[in-house]
Amino acid sequence: MHAISQQLSPTIGCTGIDLLEADTFDLHCFQSLTGTKFFVVCEPGTLYMDVLLKLIYELYTDHVLKNPFYEMEMPIRCELFDLNLFQAVQKDRVALLGR
Amino acid sequence: MQFFGGSDISPSPPAPTASGNNAHMMYMFNRNGVCLFYREWNRPLWTLNAQQDHKLMFGLLFSLKSLTAKMDPTSAEKGNLGVPQLPGQGCSFHSFRTNTYKLSFMESPSGIKIILVTHPRTGDLREALKYIYNLYVDYVAKNPVYVPGTPIKSDLFNTNLDQYVRSIS
Numbered sequence: 102m103h104a105i106s107q108q109l110s111p112t113i114g115c116t117g118i119d120l121l122e123a124d125t126f127d128l129h130c131f132q133s134l135t136g137t138k139f140f141v142v143c144e145p146g147t148l149y150m151d152v153l154l155k156l157i158y159e160l161y162t163d164h165v166l167k168n169p170f171y172e173m174e175m176p177i178r179c180e181l182f183d184l185n186l187f188q189a190v191q192k193d194r195v196a197l198l199g200r
Numbered sequence: 201m202q203f204f205g206g207s208d209i210s211p212s213p214p215a216p217t218a219s220g221n222n223a224h225m226m227y228m229f230n231r232n233g234v235c236l237f238y239r240e241w242n243r244p245l246w247t248l249n250a251q252q253d254h255k256l257m258f259g260l261l262f263s264l265k266s267l268t269a270k271m272d273p274t275s276a277e278k279g280n281l282g283v284p285q286l287p288g289q290g291c292s293f294h295s296f297r298t299n300t301y302k303l304s305f306m307e308s309p310s311g312i313k314i315i316l317v318t319h320p321r322t323g324d325l326r327e328a329l330k331y332i333y334n335l336y337v338d339y340v341a342k343n344p345v346y347v348p349g350t351p352i353k354s355d356l357f358n359t360n361l362d363q364y365v366r367s368i369s
Contacts, residue, residue: 102267105260106298109253111224111243111317115300123268123293125275142273 103130103138119151129154137161153193160185223365224301224317228336230349231311233258237352241365261305261313268293294326308333316365328368335360 103117121128127147131139131154139154139161164182165171171179228237235254248256269290295304297320304316306329314329314336339357340346346354 102260102263105256106296106303108247109257109260109317110247110298110300111240111245112300113245115298118296118298121264121268121293121296123272124291125272126268126291128268128271142271 103132131155131158133158149193153189156189157186160189223368224319226317226332226361226365227254227257227313227315228352229254229258229261229313229315232349233262234349235351236312236349239358239361241362257315258313261315264296265292265307295324304329306330306333312336325368328364331364332361335364 106118107115117132118130120130122145125145127143127145127150129141129143129150131151133139139157141150141154141157143150160182164179164185165177168179171177224242225238225240227235230236233255235258238250238254246253269292272291275291292307293305295302297303299320302318302320302322304318304322304325306314306326308314312333314332316325316329316332318325335357336352339354339360340352341348343354346352
């Protein structure tokens with residue numbers, strides 16, 4: 102679907118869907134230079150999700166890619182990654198959204 | 201019409217959202233995937249020929265609708281991906297954005313899909329799409345010589361549509 106949306110673009114230079122807005126949720130997408138896609142599902146109108154996605158990408162490179170025992174293309178089972186991810190989302194909820 | 205709060209064409213269209221370029225193009229499909237209407241105002245790039253472009257657009261929308269219905273975190277599980285949904289059933293997306301364009305989508309209860317492609321910083325166009333649907337009802341559906349399911353060739357519809365789209369861009 103990412104590729105199809107690029108083909109339907111009326112101008113050149115389209116890199117695929119960044120944000121999909123539905124009735125009950127929003128879906129944000131971040132595509133790294135290697136083609137790995139990160140998705141976040143959130144409530145409609147949530148701000149700073151692109152910042153969160155960049156943060157998650159940094160966590161991914163630090164805890165998953167630099168892990169010598171992690172095999173590419175396999176499901177991620179790194180505890181540190183899960184822990185930091187959870188903390189990042191919690192911190193996001195408190196600091197950025199004021200909840 | 202109860203679906204849209206009871207009025208025909210509202211006397212004042214929704215206020216303009218973003219300034220800048222005009223809308224790029226607009227599609228209208230019926231529930232069977234027939235492209236009833238296509239209009240372009242500003243389209244520098246054509247990747248495929250017209251037929252393939254329409255089919256691809258319809259296919260993309262169908263898949264995205266299935267995806268959003270299935271991915272909805274607020275509803276209970278609803279069958280398999282790819283099962284055709286009735287219009288209005290399940291959660292449906294209303295727009296998506298890329299770095300070069302924003303696509304706004306609306307489906308009426310009768311299955312008429314209206315798609316508007318604009319520049320990426322456009323605001324929420326749901327009210328605008330409802331207004332365009334009202335234009336369709338007045339100039340096309342109420343036309344006694346129009347055969348449903350065939351391409352729309354109404355000058356009045358085209359003129360009013362152009363006028364309205366220019367006012368929201």
